[in-house]
Amino acid sequence: MRTVWTACVLAAGLACAALPAGAEEHRQLGAHVHGHGRLNIAMDGKKLLMGLEAPGADIVGFEHEAGTPEQREAIAEAKAKLANALALFQPEAKARCELEQVKVSLEDGHEEGSGHEAKDAAKAAAPAGQAQAAGRHAEFHAEYELICQTPQKLTSMTFEYFNVFAGAQELDVTVVTPKGQSSFEVKREKPSLDLTGIM
């Protein structure tokens, strides 16, 4: 990490500012487009890791702090749905993938103990109580770890995600395997991913 950072500073100056761990997350919060989420997929042996980042607008239809019991309920329900990975993203059955671990969070900028510099800066720039009006965008994040008994048969994935979450229109999908990295756009109109030859 230190080597990369140093080389980067020498080569490109300011462009390196986004490199340190965590910086990218700060940039992305507030930079998302409603309807558009991201799904990163990495296959390593039998282990299939997936990371979802979705605007609150896509998942529950709002991004402000939950102010009513109904809104809190909506967030709790959404987290439960997001935890059920195989009901959202269905790998080809022949790959025999099972969910091992899951972690779901709401990055809403109002979590206790938040130390995000970007948020602190926004608060400092706006009078008390107006930080939210500065265009903060809450996101749901989910991390999944699956084990696939026959990973070479993972030739497709179906996205039930779009049926579960009415506000979601598109996912930018990146797939990383020992063979390399591929990028896709999976849309509501065609909710499937062809992984032939990639795994």
Ligand SMILES: [Zn+2]
């Ligand atoms: Zn937003």
